[in-house]
Amino acid sequence: MGLNEYENSARIAELQDIAALDRLAAEGQPPAVLNRWATREHRTARPGGLRRLLHLSH
Numbered sequence: 001m002g003l004n005e006y007e008n009s010a011r012i013a014e015l016q017d018i019a020a021l022d023r024l025a026a027e028g029q030p031p032a033v034l035n036r037w038a039t040r041e042h043r044t045a046r047p048g049g050l051r052r053l054l055h056l057s058h
Contacts, residue, residue: 024034 021034021038024037029037
């Protein structure tokens with residue numbers, strides 16, 4: 001797998017995690033649940049990006 005392919009796969013995984021977090025928020029989950037979900041271990045290399053999204057929404 002080339003570097004470009006790896007980067008694309010990582011970006012897809014990150015976008016899938018963002019979509020899942022967005023679905024939880026749309027369901028009306030409280031901020032504590034969203035934060036716990038964003039900070040647990042995910043496939044993404046940069047889970048801090050999900051935490052930054054949470055701060056943008058508040």
